[in-house]
Amino acid sequence: MLFYFNKVRYPTFSFYCLALTCSMTKKERYRFVIDYFQKHIPEAETELLYDTPYQLLVAVILSAQCTDKRVNLTTPAIFKKFPNVHSLSKTNFDELFPYIKSISYPNNKTKHLIGMAQKVVKDFNGEIPMTVDELIQLPGVGRKTANVITSVVDNQPNMAVDTHVFRVSKRLGLVSSSANTPFAVEKELIKNIPEEMIHKAHHWLILHGRYTCLARNPKCDECGLKAICNYYKKLPK
Ligand code: SF4
Numbered sequence: 001m002l003f004y005f006n007k008v009r010y011p012t013f014s015f016y017c018l019a020l021t022c023s024m025t026k027k028e029r030y031r032f033v034i035d036y037f038q039k040h041i042p043e044a045e046t047e048l049l050y051d052t053p054y055q056l057l058v059a060v061i062l063s064a065q066c067t068d069k070r071v072n073l074t075t076p077a078i079f080k081k082f083p084n085v086h087s088l089s090k091t092n093f094d095e096l097f098p099y100i101k102s103i104s105y106p107n108n109k110t111k112h113l114i115g116m117a118q119k120v121v122k123d124f125n126g127e128i129p130m131t132v133d134e135l136i137q138l139p140g141v142g143r144k145t146a147n148v149i150t151s152v153v154d155n156q157p158n159m160a161v162d163t164h165v166f167r168v169s170k171r172l173g174l175v176s177s178s179a180n181t182p183f184a185v186e187k188e189l190i191k192n193i194p195e196e197m198i199h200k201a202h203h204w205l206i207l208h209g210r211y212t213c214l215a216r217n218p219k220c221d222e223c224g225l226k227a228i229c230n231y232y233k234k235l236p237k
Helices: 012-021 027-042 055-062 068-081 085-089 095-098 108-123 142-152 161-173 182-194 193-210 230-236
Strands: 002-005 008-010
Touching: 012 142, 027 182, 055 068, 055 108, 055 142, 068 095, 068 193, 085 108, 095 108, 142 193, 161 182, 161 193, 161 230, 182 193
Parallel strands: none
Antiparallel strands: 002 008
């Protein structure tokens, strides 16, 4: 089989991979990955179910160390009982806890949700703030959550780095080997991905990590990015 990159013809897949990854600039690597995702996951978006910024914030706080699927089973009852930040701010631990008890870390998350709602009502006039600096003042909201909210709701060029984004970025060689913290990975991705695509790239990397580039057994055989993947290049063939 023949492969082409930069108008160069490569005769076999393994040789192609080697030649391609060695000759690629960082810009070309990003271009390759973005082109692939644009073609294969054109409509990337969060898998959390929500209708309003308030609902998304509740869902993202609940999703820490928990699957989106589990969160989506839980949130409809919460949104029905507490349809907005005002109703959530008036509840108490014993009333909210039963709705959350099937999710990981239910004690902390119950406290965080009530604290978040009370602070939004008190300090932000009942409106979910839409800057990272404001959001991280809310209980249960760290930088990752704030980046998710601002990028999903407002398409701001912020990159939330979760375990999937971290792993996939490293394996694909999108970030340097010295980028060993979520913040370091975030900075490198932000620097190299075109600004208008950053909010979408977040979902591309998450979905690829969730369904193809799995942590323990990545599905490299069916992955369209193996031609440029540093991890794949090192696998015994
Ligand atoms: S080739 Fe394998 S390790 Fe590389 S991105 Fe694809 S699934 Fe992940």
